[in-house]
Every structure is written in structure tokens, then in C-alpha cells.
Amino acid sequence: MKTLKICNISKSYRGVPALCNLELTLSGGRVHALMGENGAGKSTLIKLLAGVIPADSIKLLKDGEPVSLTSAQDAHAAGFRFIHQELNIVPQISVAENILLGRRYPCWFGPAINWRSLERKAQEALAFLGADHIPVKKIAGSLPSGDRMLVKIAAAFVADKEEATADLFVFDEPTAALSSDESRKLFKVIERLKNRGAAILYVSHRLDEVLSICDDITVLRDGHLVSTGTVRQTSRNALIHAMTGRDVKDAYPPRTSPIGVAPVVTAKNVSNEHLHGLDFTLHKGEVLGVVGLAGSGQGELLRLLLGDGKPKSGTLAFQMSPAPGSPNNAWRKGIAYIPRERRGEALMLSLSIRSNIVLPHLARFGWLANKHAETRIAEDLCEKVRLKYDSIEQTTSQLSGGNQQKVIFARALFGNPSLLLLDEPTRGVDIGAKFDIYQLVRAQSAKGCAVVLASSDLSEILGMCDRILVLQNGRQTALLSRDNMTSADLLQYFYTQEAA
Amino acid sequence: MIEKLRHSGTLLGFAAIIIFFALRLPDTFLTARNLINISQQLSMLTVVAATMTIVMVMNDFDLSVGSMASLAGIVAAVLFSMGYPVWVGILAALAVGLLGGFFNGFLVSVVGILPFVATLGTLTIFSGMAFLASGGKTIYGRDIPAGFSGFARAGIPLDSIGFSGLKLPYLSITAICVVALVWFVLEHTTFGRRLYAIGGNMEAAHLAGIRVKKLRLLAFGLTGIGAAAAGLMYASRVASANPTQGSGLMLDAIAAVFLGMTMSQQGEPRVLFTLIGVLMLGVLDNGLTQIKVDSYVREILVGVIVILAVAIATISKRKS
Numbered sequence: 001m002k003t004l005k006i007c008n009i010s011k012s013y014r015g016v017p018a019l020c021n022l023e024l025t026l027s028g029g030r031v032h033a034l035m036g037e038n039g040a041g042k043s044t045l046i047k048l049l050a051g052v053i054p055a056d057s058i059k060l061l062k063d064g065e066p067v068s069l070t071s072a073q074d075a076h077a078a079g080f081r082f083i084h085q086e087l088n089i090v091p092q093i094s095v096a097e098n099i100l101l102g103r104r105y106p107c108w109f110g111p112a113i114n115w116r117s118l119e120r121k122a123q124e125a126l127a128f129l130g131a132d133h134i135p136v137k138k139i140a141g142s143l144p145s146g147d148r149m150l151v152k153i154a155a156a157f158v159a160d161k162e163e164a165t166a167d168l169f170v171f172d173e174p175t176a177a178l179s180s181d182e183s184r185k186l187f188k189v190i191e192r193l194k195n196r197g198a199a200i201l202y203v204s205h206r207l208d209e210v211l212s213i214c215d216d217i218t219v220l221r222d223g224h225l226v227s228t229g230t231v232r233q234t235s236r237n238a239l240i241h242a243m244t245g246r247d248v249k250d251a252y253p254p255r256t257s258p259i260g261v262a263p264v265v266t267a268k269n270v271s272n273e274h275l276h277g278l279d280f281t282l283h284k285g286e287v288l289g290v291v292g293l294a295g296s297g298q299g300e301l302l303r304l305l306l307g308d309g310k311p312k313s314g315t316l317a318f319q320m321s322p323a324p325g326s327p328n329n330a331w332r333k334g335i336a337y338i339p340r341e342r343r344g345e346a347l348m349l350s351l352s353i354r355s356n357i358v359l360p361h362l363a364r365f366g367w368l369a370n371k372h373a374e375t376r377i378a379e380d381l382c383e384k385v386r387l388k389y390d391s392i393e394q395t396t397s398q399l400s401g402g403n404q405q406k407v408i409f410a411r412a413l414f415g416n417p418s419l420l421l422l423d424e425p426t427r428g429v430d431i432g433a434k435f436d437i438y439q440l441v442r443a444q445s446a447k448g449c450a451v452v453l454a455s456s457d458l459s460e461i462l463g464m465c466d467r468i469l470v471l472q473n474g475r476q477t478a479l480l481s482r483d484n485m486t487s488a489d490l491l492q493y494f495y496t497q498e499a500a
Numbered sequence: 501m502i503e504k505l506r507h508s509g510t511l512l513g514f515a516a517i518i519i520f521f522a523l524r525l526p527d528t529f530l531t532a533r534n535l536i537n538i539s540q541q542l543s544m545l546t547v548v549a550a551t552m553t554i555v556m557v558m559n560d561f562d563l564s565v566g567s568m569a570s571l572a573g574i575v576a577a578v579l580f581s582m583g584y585p586v587w588v589g590i591l592a593a594l595a596v597g598l599l600g601g602f603f604n605g606f607l608v609s610v611v612g613i614l615p616f617v618a619t620l621g622t623l624t625i626f627s628g629m630a631f632l633a634s635g636g637k638t639i640y641g642r643d644i645p646a647g648f649s650g651f652a653r654a655g656i657p658l659d660s661i662g663f664s665g666l667k668l669p670y671l672s673i674t675a676i677c678v679v680a681l682v683w684f685v686l687e688h689t690t691f692g693r694r695l696y697a698i699g700g701n702m703e704a705a706h707l708a709g710i711r712v713k714k715l716r717l718l719a720f721g722l723t724g725i726g727a728a729a730a731g732l733m734y735a736s737r738v739a740s741a742n743p744t745q746g747s748g749l750m751l752d753a754i755a756a757v758f759l760g761m762t763m764s765q766q767g768e769p770r771v772l773f774t775l776i777g778v779l780m781l782g783v784l785d786n787g788l789t790q791i792k793v794d795s796y797v798r799e800i801l802v803g804v805i806v807i808l809a810v811a812i813a814t815i816s817k818r819k820s
Contacts, residue, residue: 308707331709339707346707348700350766359697360708362690369688395766411708 001028001079001167004199005061011044012056018044019223026199028167031190033210033231034203036220037243037402037430042203045220046172049201050082051075079165081156085172085203085428089148091141096122098140099155125154128192130185146294149177153186169193170201175209176427179294179456180491187213205430207236208459219243244432252463253439257446259466260284263320264419264450265305270314274300276475278314280467282419282450287441289465289482290454293494297474298454299340302421305452306330306337319418331360336412340423340454342401346408349397353389354378356396357411364415381410386436402433409440420444420451426460438464458487470494509816510762510809514780521787528790532663536672542782543675544569544730544737549753549778550675550682551726554719555615556757556769557686558698560608562723563619565753567627568600569731569746574630574639576732577741581643589648594728600626601724605717623750630743640740649739671733678726682771685722695719699768752781755806762813780805 006024010017019041026032036042047053051069060067067078075082089098096115099122106117122136131150134143140151153174156166171190175183190200190213204210210217211231218228219242227234227242240251262284270278275297282288290298303309304316307324316323324330330337339345348356357378358365365373378392385406389399396407405425412420420441426434441464445451455461461468462485470478470493478493521529528534548565555562575596576589584592600622607618655667686692697705698712706712730749735741759780760773781802788798 306707326709326711327707328709328711337707339704344701344703346704348697348704350768351696351700355693355697359694359705359710362693365690367689367691369690369693 001197001199002063003027003061004063004168006049007059007061009045009048009058010056011048011053017223019048022220022223022225024218024225024228026168026201027216028197028199029194030215031194031200031202031213033214033217034201034220035205035210035217035239035243036226037432040220040243040430041223042220043172044223046082046084046170046201046203049075049080049168049170079167081166081169083153083156083169083171083174085174085176089140089152091139093140094136095126095134095138095140095143095151096136098151099125099136099158101155103158121158122154125157126150128157129154129189144295145177146179146182149174150182150185153189157189167198168201169198170203172203173205173428175204175206177294180458180494181293183209205428205434206457207239210239211236240431243430251435251438252460253435253442255442255445255466257285259286260448264318265323265452266315266317266320268315270304270311270316272300272304272309272312274474275304275471278316278476280469280476280479282452284418284448284450285445286467287445287451287453287465289461289468290452290471291456291458291461291468291490291494292471294456296471298471299423300474301469301471302337302423302452302454305419305421306335332363334415334418335421336360336414336417336419337421338405338408338412338423338425340427342404342408342428347396347404350395352393353382353387353396353399353407354392356407357381357414360411361414377414378410381413382406384413385410385440402429405429405433405437409437413440413444416447417444417449420449422451422453422455424455425453426455426457458490462487462490507763507765509812510759510780511776513805513809514776514783517780517784517787521783521790525787525790529787532658532666534786536666536668538779538782538786539672539675540669540737541786542778543669543671544733545749545752545756545782546675546775546778547678547726547730547733548749549756549774550679550771551723552753553757553760553769553771553774554682554686554695554726555723556754557692557695558702558716558719560615560716560719561619561754562601562604562615562720562727563750564600564604564622564626565723565727565730566746566748566750567623567630568597568724568727569734569749570741570743571600571626571630571633571746572597572728572731573735573741573745574634574743576648577639577644577735578633580645580648581639586645586648590732593732594725597724597726597728597731598721599724601721601727602717604724605720608720609713609716627743627747634741634743636743638740638742644735644739644741649736652733652736652739671737674729674733678729679771679775686771691715691718696768752778755802756781759806759809762809767813767817 004026006022009019009022011019034042048055048058051072051074058069060069069075090101096119100118106114106121108114119136126132126134126136129150131154134147134150140148156169174186178186193200202214214231217231217234219226219239221243260283263281264284265282267278267280290301292298304311307326307330310325318324318333324333324335343349354374358374375392382389387403387406387410396404399407426437429437441451453464462482465482468480468482468490469476552562552565572593576593579589579592604619604622607613608615652671655669658666658668694710694715697710698715702712731746734745756777757769757774759777761767761769763773763776764770784802785798788801
């Protein structure tokens with residue numbers, strides 16, 4: 001394919017336009033970045049291209065030939081492949097079956113599945129991705145989360161002879177669940193696809209990533225095209241300006257008050273079944289980053305501080321007294337936690353914004369529910385986190401990802417916590433909301449709240465943290481000061497051998 | 501508008517059922533006597549369904565309520581036959597309900613067995629215990645003290661408000677009190693709010709500091725007490741105890757909660773809607789009996805209506 005011209009694409013939901021008359025040209029052999037805040041229309045565009053929702057108007061010209069898109073099958077037949085953002089593998093079945101899911105399984109005489117051929121096809125797809133370390137016979141649910149994402153991505157690369165060759169690949173935030181190492185593998189694959197002449201539409205919130213791997217860039221805002229051009233002609237600041245409509249001088253608000261002296265968390269050689277040799281002291285107002293390859297124990301470290309699980313050996317203290325023994329105890333003592341999985345671990349989607357915010361703090365209202373007091377406090381907090389909402393009683397399922405994250409922040413900021421545990425707090429959150437979140441973290445730290453921030457976004461770690469704890473396979477391998485560190489320096493610590 | 505219609509679909513169906521019977525049975529259906537009769541017939545189911553709502557709020561359920569009701573009736577009757585006073589029998593039966601409920605809760609929340617499997621197991625355990633304690637026989641006659649069976653026959657006279665000769669049965673009053681209590685607990689205490697949070701997302705509730713295990717244990721305990729109370733009410737009404745007399749309660753109670761769930765905002769169980777579900781089932785039963793429909797046909801109809809109501813709610817929810 002040389003070019004895919006997308007003309008006149010429009011879509012509105014219940015009269016509210018999500019995309020207005022968009023025009024976009026993708027070229028074979030080029031990576032085209034699509035950027036914009038949450039709600040800018042990126043997901044809508046992808047869903048329209050995938051044929052999963054009907055467009056109000058759409059005109060597609062592939063090398064000048066019109067393409068009709070009315071179903072997901074049409075999109076597949078046209079050679080469009082999608083790597084969606086949500087990580088949805090089927091945990092109970094094998095890696096090979098996950099990769100071939102939704103395709104016609106290779107068979108012997110009709111109904112009997114040809115497992116050898118199925119596994120070979122899966123193996124080929126994984127090899128193409130450079131992920132042949134994943135055994136195809138393994139049950140998918142037993143893989144670490146990075147590998148699961150790779151399995152999902154591999155599904156887009158299964159070679160089918162009978163079908164049209166794939167020549168448009170759409171990646172929707174593929175690196176959100178990948179470690180830096182896995183991301184680099186993925187970038188190599190993208191490079192290879194590009195060299196084969198495929199067009200790539202790449203959606204990401206991560207500016208550095210986009211600037212380094214993409215050739216062209218288009219920015220959407222409120223369903224309109226704001227700017228389009230080659231990556232060389234643009235800059236970080238120009239992009240941020242295009243996306244948010246405002247100038248953002250400093251992506252990360254600087255520290256304005258000194259770190260305190262009183263220790264909040266003291267860990268002395270702490271180990272449990274996932275973690276080994278944790279040894280650090282976190283002071284009042286300090287921001288500690290936790291980094292490492294995906295699945296190195298970052299989440300487990302935060303859970304341990306939350307009292308979900310106990311240390312097997314060593315001593316762990318919170319404000320000079322023994323660490324909390326349960327999440328219930330932790331919230332009572334002023335530890336607030338923002339889990340990694342917004343929908344799975346943090347929100348009750350069927351409940352109201354108010355209920356979600358006050359949930360961990362219900363005990364403060366006594367045994368009788370006090371709706372008036374709850375509403376007052378919840379509304380104050382919503383204002384503080386700059387949540388966009390209609391009513392405090394609306395369910396959180398109606399909010400966008402960024403606003404859902406703000407609800408979880410409002411919950412955490414209730415009653416001014418003394419320790420804030422953040423696990424990937426800006427994952428899948430648009431740039432505008434990210435800045436709001438960084439500012440909230442800074443403000444909290446200025447009040448003396450200690451913060452532990454686990455993140456795979458290294459610029460976020462370098463921008464926000466005072467010290468950085470590196471984990472390898474659950475073992476603390478370094479405790480670094482942020483001073484003069486670059487992401488390249490930091491990345492080296494992920495791989496270095498442990499000191500003997 | 502469509503949104504409103506979806507939530508009131510079941511309610512409209514209920515109204516249609518009432519109108520239908522009122523027209524078919526103009527002289528007997530919408531009379532004070534019949535309505536009071538329905539309220540008394542339904543009082544046991546109301547208690548079980550209301551307390552069943554407590555566990556269903558957390559997406560759990562309890563299949564053992566029917567056999568727990570039988571067991572509680574038997575425990576009380578056995579104690580009566582041994583000469584213990586009424587209050588001892590009642591307290592012992594309620595204690596058995598609480599312990600049985602805690603045992604269910606222990607299996608579900610501490611051991612971590614699916615509620616379906618755990619309460620299916622305890623269903624047969626409680627049932628077997630009821631047979632064992634009673635020797636498989638019905639306990640009746642002089643063994644049941646008049647003070648106990650008299651409760652079900654007595655009520656508050658309604659002569660003063662113009663219904664001469666009628667009384668509001670204590671059984672109905674008990675059922676109303678239980679519904680009011682469950683309503684208060686679920687809607688107006690932090691305990692109830694936490695249960696809804698567990699139903700919304702158990703993992704998130706745990707990480708937000710909700711003591712999920714403890715609350716699930718407690719909730720199952722309350723459902724157990726409810727089942728035991730219903731068993732006592734049943735024994736009092738028929739002045740006897742039989743190891744199978746509660747067995748019909750479980751399916752109807754779950755059906756009533758499901759009917760109620762079709763009326764709520766997010767499809768979550770609410771005890772007042774459960775009450776409407778109970779009334780629906782009860783009115784249907786009463787009306788169909790009066791127009792002499794075969795009891796087997798009645799069962800088919802009840803099943804069809806439950807499926808219909810839930811199907812309509814599910815389809816319209818998907819469309820909106």
C-alpha cells in the first residue's frame with residue numbers, strides 16, 4: 001500500500017460530535033503518530049477504522065480505490081490490523097490459542113484441530129515480534145503481564161495466506177503495560193513492519209516515544225485536527241501546546257519546600273515471598289521512585305507498605321511504630337493507595353463518585369451513613385483535584401479514564417494522608433490530567449506527605465522523585481539520588497549485575 | 501424516558517397482574533381479608549428474601565436458607581418437647597441460624613469456596629441435621645406450646661379502623677419489621693454501604709481498607725438468622741415442625757431478589773424492591789389458586805415471569 005486517505009470522517013454520540021470532518025493521510029513505510037488528550041477523538045477514530053462502530057460519514061481511499069467498512073471483518077479483509085490498548089487475553093487457555101483466537105484454527109479433516117500447525121503459526125508470530133522466549137504451550141494466565149501484552153500483540157502478526165496482506169497496523173497505547181526492554185523490542189518490530197512497506201498509526205501519550213519512533217504526527221483536540229506534519233518540524237513544547245491548547249513550561253512542577261527529617265517509613269532488610277533486601281528510609285515530604293523491569297516487584301512493594309501481606313523477615317516501621325497489618329489499618333493510619341488497575345483494583349464502577357471517594361473513610365462518619373457530610377467533603381475534594389463531573393451522584397462508569405483517576409486521587413487525598421502510595425498513577429491519562437496529578441502530588445509532598453511512586457515512565461520518575469529505588473526480580477539493587485541522572489543512566493541499573 | 505420505563509417495567513407487570521386478578525375475581529381478590537391473608541402467607545418468604553438481599557448485595561448468595569429454616573423449626577420444637585420454655589426454644593433456634601450462617605460465611609470468605617458450592621454443601625448438612633434431630637418425624641400436637649403457636653394466630657384487631665372481625669397478624673408485622681430493619685442497615689449504615697462496595701468490586705474494596713472477610717462473614721450470619729426466624733414463624737403458623745417444611749423458601753427468595761434487581765438503577769439488589777418481588781410472587785400464587793389453576797401450571801408461570809422480567813431488563817439495559 002502506498003497511501004491510505006481518510007476523508008470526511010465524522011461521528012457524533014447522541015448529538016455530541018466526537019470527530020468532525022477529519023482528513024488524514026497515512027503512507028506506507030511511515031509511522032504516523034496520533035496524539036491528543038483523553039476524549040480528543042483518538043479512540044473513536046480507531047473504532048471507526050476497525051469497523052466496530054458505524055460512522056456518520058466516512059470515505060476511505062486505499063491507493064485511490066475506495067474501501068467500504070461496515071464490520072470488523074471488512075477491516076480485516078482490507079488489511080487493517082489492530083493492537084488494542086486493553087490487555088485482554090484469555091488466561092485459561094494456551095499462549096498459542098490466544099494468538100490464534102478468533103481466526104480459523106488449522107484442522108485435520110474438518111473438525112480435529114491440528115495442534116502442531118497451530119503452535120507453529122503462533123511460534124512464527126512470536127518470533128516475528130522477537131518474543132520467542134514465550135513458550136506457546138504455556139497457559140497464558142501464568143505469564144507475567146509484559147509477556148501477556150506481547151502475546152496479545154503477536155495475534156496481529158499471524159500470517160494468513162488466504163487473506164489480504166496486512167498493510168495498516170494500528171497500535172493503541174501498546175507500551176502502557178510494557179517494560180522499557182519490551183518496548184524496545186516492539187519498536188524494532190515496528191521498524192521491520194515499516195521496512196516492509198506497511199503504514200502504521202501509533203497512538204500514545206508518551207511524548208518521548210512518539211518523537212523517537214514516528215515519522216509524521218497528527219494532533220487531535222475535541223474531535224478536530226489541530227496540527228499535522230512531520231516529526232522533524234515539531235518540538236515537545238509545540239506538541240504539548242497543540243494538545244492542551246496552553247503552554248506548559250515545566251512538565252513537572254519543581255520541589256518548592258525542603259524534605260523533612262522525620263522518618264515516615266523505615267525498612268531494614270525486609271523480605272517476603274516476592275521481595276528481598278529492602279532497605280531504605282523515607283522522610284516526611286520525600287518522593288521515592290520505585291523502578292525496574294515490568295514485574296520486578298514494584299506493585300508488591302506498595303502492597304507491602306499498605307499492609308496487604310506481612311514481611312517475612314526484617315523490620316518495617318511506619319512513623320516509628322510497627323507497619324500496618326492490613327489495608328484497613330493502613331488507611332486508618334493515614335496511608336493512601338492508588339492501585340495500578342483503575343477498573344480492577346480501585347473503582348466501583350456501578351457506584352457514585354461520592355461513594356467511591358468516601359469508601360475507605362466511612363469509619364470517620366460513625367456507623368450511621370451521613371450523606372450530607374459525605375457530599376460536602378466529596379465535592380470539596382473533587383474541586384481540589386479539578387474533576388469534571390455533572391453530579392456527585394453519577395456513577396464512575398460514566399467518567400473518562402483521566403477523570404476516573406482523579407476520583408481515585410480525591411479518595412486518596414481525603415483527610416491529608418501522611419503516606420501516599422502511587423502505582424502507575426498516570427497510566428492511560430492524558431497530558432492535561434497528568435499535569436494536574438503531578439501538581440497534586442507536589443502539593444501533598446509540600447504538606448509533609450511522603451510519597452512512593454512506582455512508574456514505568458522514567459521521565460516521570462526523574463521529574464518527580466528525590467530518590468529512586470531500583471528493583472530486580474524483587475530484590476532492591478540500588479537506591480539512587482536523583483541528582484544529574486538521565487533516563488539512560490537509570491536504565492543501566494535495571495540490568496546491572498548485583499554487586500557481589 | 502426509556503430509562504424510566506426500564507426500571508418500572510417489572511412494576512408495570514406487577515400492576516397488570518393485580519388488575520387482571522381484580523377483574524377476574526371482583527368479589528374476593530381486592531378485599532381486606534384476602535390482602536391480609538396474602539400478607540400472612542408471605543411473611544416467611546419476606547423475611548428470608550429480605551435477609552437474602554444482604555448477601556446478594558455482595559454478589560454472593562445462600563442456597564441453604566430453606567434447610568436452615570427447617571432445622572431452626574425442628575430445634576425449637578425438640579426443645580419444646582423436652583419441656584423447655586418458649587423463649588429458650590426461640591433463642592436456641594436463632595443461635596443455630598447465626599452459627600449456621602457464620603459457618604457459610606467462614607467457608608465463603610475465610611476458606612474461599614464459591615458461595616454456590618459452599619451453601620449447596622451446607623444445604624444438605626442442615627437438612628440432614630434436621631432429619632437427625634427430629635428422627636425424620638413431624639413434631640406436633642401437645643409438644644408445641646400454645647404460647648408459641650398462638651403467636652401466629654394472633655394479631656392487632658382492626659375493628660377501630662373499620663374492618664370488623666379482622667386483625668393484622670403478628671407474622672405480617674414481624675415481616676414488615678424485618679424489612680424495615682434490613683432497609684435501615686443496608687441503606688443507612690456504613691456497614692451496608694461497605695457491602696454495596698464489596699458487591700461493586702471486591703478487590704478494590706479490600707485495597708481501600710474494607711475488611712471484606714469480616715463483613716462477608718457477618719452478612720452470612722444475618723442471612724442465617726433470617727432463615728431461622730422464618731423457620732420459627734413457619735412452625736408457629738402450622739403448630740408443628742417438619743424437617744422439610746422450609747424447603748420451598750430458597751428458590752422463591754432468590755427469585756424475589758432477582759425480580760427486585762430489575763427495578764434498581766444499576767441492577768443492584770435493594771430490599772424494598774425485593775419486597776415488591778415477594779409481593780409479585782405472592783399475589784400471583786394467591787390469584788392463580790383462586791381461579792383454580794393447577795399448582796404445576798403455577799410453577800411454570802412463576803418461572804416464566806421471573807425469566808421474562810430479567811430478560812427484558814437485560815435487553816433494555818444493553819440497548820440504552
